[in-house]
Amino acid sequence: MEKGENKKSDPCLVLKDLSIDFGGLRAVDGVNLTIEKGERRVLMGPNGAGKTTLFNLISGIYPPSRGKILFFDKDISRFPIHRRAALGIARTYQVTNLFRCLTVTENILMACQALEWTKFVMFKPLSSYRRHRDHCDTVLKEFDLWEKRSELVKNLSHGDQRRIEVAMVLAEKPKLLLLDEPAAGLSSSETQDLTLLLKKLDPSITIVLIEHDLDVAFEFAEKITVLYQGKFLTEGTKEEIRNNSTVHEIYLGSE
Numbered sequence: 001m002e003k004g005e006n007k008k009s010d011p012c013l014v015l016k017d018l019s020i021d022f023g024g025l026r027a028v029d030g031v032n033l034t035i036e037k038g039e040r041r042v043l044m045g046p047n048g049a050g051k052t053t054l055f056n057l058i059s060g061i062y063p064p065s066r067g068k069i070l071f072f073d074k075d076i077s078r079f080p081i082h083r084r085a086a087l088g089i090a091r092t093y094q095v096t097n098l099f100r101c102l103t104v105t106e107n108i109l110m111a112c113q114a115l116e117w118t119k120f121v122m123f124k125p126l127s128s129y130r131r132h133r134d135h136c137d138t139v140l141k142e143f144d145l146w147e148k149r150s151e152l153v154k155n156l157s158h159g160d161q162r163r164i165e166v167a168m169v170l171a172e173k174p175k176l177l178l179l180d181e182p183a184a185g186l187s188s189s190e191t192q193d194l195t196l197l198l199k200k201l202d203p204s205i206t207i208v209l210i211e212h213d214l215d216v217a218f219e220f221a222e223k224i225t226v227l228y229q230g231k232f233l234t235e236g237t238k239e240e241i242r243n244n245s246t247v248h249e250i251y252l253g254s255e
Contacts, residue, residue, distance in 0.1 A: 028050045050227050096165050145160075179211075
């Protein structure tokens with residue numbers, strides 16, 4: 001073995017005593033979390049547990065009231081959203097956030113150039129850039145959207161729109177992908193298709209998933225973290241969480 005070959009790389013994401021207050025409400029309270037590169041992590045917890053607020057802190061929508069956010073050992077706690085995106089942090093939202101009056105291809109092309117200098121060029125169509133067009137075609141095929149590439153997004157099903165949203169954030173080539181309830185509102189067959197798609201994504205991409213659908217959570221997760229009332233409650237493998245009596249009491253039992 002070469003010298004240094006077994007050296008462990010820095011974690012993708014580390015949260016240290018992360019908190020945020022909204023007036024007298026502490027929505028996230030002293031959360032500590034370490035997520036390794038390429039890990040598939042699920043955040044669980046009842047409504048109001050602070051899951052989406054935690055995503056908002058990581059992605060830069062809110063600055064923390066206390067604590068640190070380290071991304072590959074770089075302190076990004078005070079970085080604005082665009083700097084975090086440039087470093088490789090991408091996310092989806094509970095409600096789809098698409099350009100509904102554009103085609104599927106146009107939406108993907110917008111994502112392909114989001115972090116490129118070409119976004120500032122106003123006199124040349126995006127489709128004229130060969131590398132963007134080729135990358136867009138690859139994404140369309142990978143997400144089974146090729147046959148629908150010319151359709152307006154507003155005319156597609158909710159399931160297809162969710163698929164497009166995930167495709168758009170993957171088109172940005174992120175290092176960390178935050179997925180906020182991607183299966184919300186999907187039928188059982190659409191949920192199954194989305195779960196299979198997520199499991200096939202590049203294993204080098206770190207993915208953190210918020211999901212209330214327990215079948216999706218347990219199918220996808222390598223490790224599960226449970227939040228309760230803004231605080232870290234417990235974490236473990238899906239088997240450990242499935243058999244945790246406290247989790248059953250405050251989360252599974254409330255379903």
